[in-house]
Amino acid sequence: MNTEKKIRVLVAKPGLDGHERGARVIAYGLRDLGFEVIYTGLRQTPEEIVSAAVQEDVDVVGLSILSGAHLTLTRKVIEKLSEQNANDILVIIGGVIPDNDVPELKKMGVSGVFTSGTSIKDVGTFIRSNLP
Amino acid sequence: MWEDWKSLIVEMRKGSVRGLARLITRVENREPGWMDAMQMIYPMTGNACVIGITGSPGAGKSTLTDRLARELFDRGFKIGIIAVDPSSPFSGGALLGDRLRMKEVSTLDDVFIRSMATRGALGGLNLSARDVVKIMDAFGKDIILIETVGVGQDEVEVVKAADMVLVVCVPGMGDGIQAIKAGIMEIADIFVVNKADQGEADQAVADISAMLELSSDETSSQVPVLKTIAATGEGVLDLVTIMLKLQEVGRIRSSWHEERIKEEILSLLEKEVAYILRCRWDQNGNLDQAVKQVIARKKDPYSIVQEMLALMHLQ
Numbered sequence: 390m391n392t393e394k395k396i397r398v399l400v401a402k403p404g405l406d407g408h409e410r411g412a413r414v415i416a417y418g419l420r421d422l423g424f425e426v427i428y429t430g431l432r433q434t435p436e437e438i439v440s441a442a443v444q445e446d447v448d449v450v451g452l453s454i455l456s457g458a459h460l461t462l463t464r465k466v467i468e469k470l471s472e473q474n475a476n477d478i479l480v481i482i483g484g485v486i487p488d489n490d491v492p493e494l495k496k497m498g499v500s501g502v503f504t505s506g507t508s509i510k511d512v513g514t515f516i517r518s519n520l521p
Numbered sequence: 522m523w524e525d526w527k528s529l530i531v532e533m534r535k536g537s538v539r540g541l542a543r544l545i546t547r548v549e550n551r552e553p554g555w556m557d558a559m560q561m562i563y564p565m566t567g568n569a570c571v572i573g574i575t576g577s578p579g580a581g582k583s584t585l586t587d588r589l590a591r592e593l594f595d596r597g598f599k600i601g602i603i604a605v606d607p608s609s610p611f612s613g614g615a616l617l618g619d620r621l622r623m624k625e626v627s628t629l630d631d632v633f634i635r636s637m638a639t640r641g642a643l644g645g646l647n648l649s650a651r652d653v654v655k656i657m658d659a660f661g662k663d664i665i666l667i668e669t670v671g672v673g674q675d676e677v678e679v680v681k682a683a684d685m686v687l688v689v690c691v692p693g694m695g696d697g698i699q700a701i702k703a704g705i706m707e708i709a710d711i712f713v714v715n716k717a718d719q720g721e722a723d724q725a726v727a728d729i730s731a732m733l734e735l736s737s738d739e740t741s742s743q744v745p746v747l748k749t750i751a752a753t754g755e756g757v758l759d760l761v762t763i764m765l766k767l768q769e770v771g772r773i774r775s776s777w778h779e780e781r782i783k784e785e786i787l788s789l790l791e792k793e794v795a796y797i798l799r800c801r802w803d804q805n806g807n808l809d810q811a812v813k814q815v816i817a818r819k820k821d822p823y824s825i826v827q828e829m830l831a832l833m834h835l836q
Contacts, residue, residue: 394550394552395550395613395614395638395640397546416616417616419614420609420612420614420615420616421609421611421612421614422612422614423612423613423614424614425608425614425615425617425638426614426615426616426617427617427618427620427636428616428617428618428620428621429620429621429627430620430621434628436628437627437628440627440628441620441627441634443538443539443542444538444542444633444634444635445542445620445634445635445636446539446542446543446545446546473539474539475539
């Protein structure tokens with residue numbers, strides 16, 4: 390019987406882009422690395438994502454964004470997390486993110502940005518080494 | 522944040538969703554002191570009605586749970602949902618996707634959804650599902666819906682946790698003989714034939730009804746069999762009406778009440794004793810020693826267990 394502490398990760402797709410292949414690959418890959426992954430599907434609002442993150446008491450929120458709206462959407466998610474007193478949740482991002490935007494995302498409070506070509510193992514290692 | 526259990530429980534009782542969620546995590550992880558915490562919580566429980574929703578994978582349990590929760594929410598009930606999905610037996614990880622199907626209620630206040638992985642527990646639920654029910658009850662939920670993992674024929678743990686069980690079937694799953702087998706077909710307080718827009722729905726209803734008529738238990742013939750199409754919401758209104766009527770008649774499984782409490786005590790004891798012994802044997806090396814002796818064929822597992830029981834004066 391396995392009752393050790395499991396790391397819980399919410400994989401969410403905010404905004405309007407309808408491509409979830411990447412999000413599914415990540416969700417599946419993290420599952421195989423031993424994480425408990427909650428996948429909420431396409432077209433989620435920041436409010437929905439934060440509400441799910443709080444109810445599920447996740448350690449990590451992973452946002453998959455391909456639409457180009459990553460700055461606006463991420464800022465909203467992080468603001469809502471603060472409102473819920475939930476800044477301790479690690480926020481990471483994947484998708485199509487131009488290098489130039491990475492510093493601004495980090496300034497908002499994003500811990501890691503993973504663009505295409507990232508190996509899932511690296512994401513898993515990053516999460517494990519960045520949680521308390 | 523809320524390092525000690527007591528302040529966490531106080532926070533939860535004040536209505537903090539974050540406090541509730543954290544408390545569930547810590548109990549689920551069996552953190553030190555969890556049993557003392559449950560002792561504090563127990564007196565605050567006993568008000569919620571617990572409804573189990575079970576059935577085969579892909580029968581539409583999550584979608585139906587979503588519709589039921591919405592209908593009950595609209596009638597003014599505070600709803601908690603526990604949605605269980607399987608853990609991987611290989612990696613220990615899990616992909617919890619029930620929330621994805623709960624579009625109606627996942628954004629509503631007063632509806633709290635918690636996805637749980639089985640973490641190796643058999644029987645369709647998670648080891649701590651019953652504790653989580655109590656925590657949600659103490660939080661003030663009126664109705665708690667437990668959606669099991671997709672089950673086969675024999676996973677009936679949900680009966681032990683719920684006051685009322687819905688067994689969700691789909692058309693075309695088998696003939697009248699499937700319907701009279703033992704196991705899951707015996708635990709329903711209500712049968713739901715979902716995806717009723719597919720052919721053979723009436724045949725499924727007929728098979729189940731015929732099975733109920735064959736039963737030697739007279740109350741069985743009164744078990745309702747309903748058709749729904751969870752995807753559109755058709756039939757859900759009737760289902761909710763019947764559920765609430767059954768609930769009014771009294772906790773319909775009240776005859777099982779003593780049995781349930783007995784089973785809960787024994788199962789807690791069993792888990793704790795096994796856990797404590799395992800830790801002790803792991804630490805003092807007796808377990809490793811025993812494994813080596815069996816591999817070398819100097820001893821067998823049966824005599825090892827008897828020796829260990831004798832050491833504890835249990836035999």
